[in-house]
Amino acid sequence: MSIYKPVITPESRLTSLGFELPDAPDAVSNYAPLVQSGSIVYTSGQLPWIDGELKYGGQLGQGGERSDEDGYQACRLSALNAVAQLKKHLGELSRVKQIVRVEGVLNVKCDSRWTGQPKALDGASDLINAVFGEQGRHSRMVNSNSAMPLDCTSLIYIYAEVE
Amino acid sequence: MSIYKPVITPESRLTSLGFELPDAPDAVSNYAPLVQSGSIVYTSGQLPWIDGELKYGGQLGQGGERSDEDGYQACRLSALNAVAQLKKHLGELSRVKQIVRVEGVLNVKCDSRWTGQPKALDGASDLINAVFGEQGRHSRMVNSNSAMPLDCTSLIYIYAEVE
């Protein structure tokens, strides 16, 4: 009988969920993708892209180009890039003690009165909760803008407390 | 002659002002209403509701459904819910050392060019200053969005330094 017990890490949970971490993207301009101050790491906005190719552009809400489901997927991919930034900075994601705050900015048609923000942001929250477990329990902020850099559908920011 | 001196607490100031703390609402989706990291507590967005009933929905600015006075009242009620979150987390509000930051997101008609944000946000700031006194002295951020979760008029977020 084997006494081998696999160590469950955020990385192994990502793999189990079928996700592969993309390369951590560079910032799109004259700033840093991530800064640590004391035990808190602050990421800059992460776009829903892979290898520089924007997977989700355009707007949510009536008259927009994107469905509510697209909003969920865009937030999930943006969050995956935020996790990639943490991985690059920390080496091991198990060094994350707590995801403190997740901020989402969504691209929403300006006169649509759309109210799908919570479900769209769950694309980020569900991923973070699944990957980090109890350490993923986070507060959340949402903004809806009608103009976005690169016309991207979502930007996700993370504050993380780290070892 | 009595030497009894009443202890002035944030809770007693709330009572003096005629406010009753609502129950701290749950988050509207897959995240936490509040997270503490080190000595800082970050709340998620608080809506202007009581017992799940939205008291202030709709937009500010010309063409919107809400007056500037409604905006002030909405921010005050959102802030009261943020204080309720702190109370639930801390037990005693006197454990707040400093309200560090108040963030307000307002629901504003998209082409109104409305400029009433500072007065509306004062609904939150006035309450916090009155309840916490010198410990209530806070920095402030404002955003105006033309789409909001539940079409609520205001969302208020607090960063608080706690004992």
Added chain:
Amino acid sequence: MSIYKPVITPESRLTSLGFELPDAPDAVSNYAPLVQSGSIVYTSGQLPWIDGELKYGGQLGQGGERSDEDGYQACRLSALNAVAQLKKHLGELSRVKQIVRVEGVLNVKCDSRWTGQPKALDGASDLINAVFGEQGRHSRMVNSNSAMPLDCTSLIYIYAEVE
């Protein structure tokens, strides 16, 4: 031969760049322009004004009153006011250990689908990088709103880690 070596400070860099720090403006309402909690200083939103005179008002994006270059200049002036707040609070800007986060909120025409945010925000980032050098390396957040206090073109917020 002189062994005099000039000490390079953020203040001397500002002078070399031809900037003069304006007086740190008061908050426009019932809150503080800046709050320190632990080693982090959080500024409130800084407008693009000098001595109470708004230098950049109006909107960016097609149909707006302001050019992309105006957006860059507005962000630079807003950031200069944020630096003035730090100077007033700290006495010496060399007490800044790290500019942790720069948040910019831009006034953007609501249906313009404008995508000039990164270049506009560089007005703030370029100044901060030039003044603080390695200590200026910051994460960044951007929001585009179609209504702003005083109809200003930009608001810049800074989180700074200080000695």
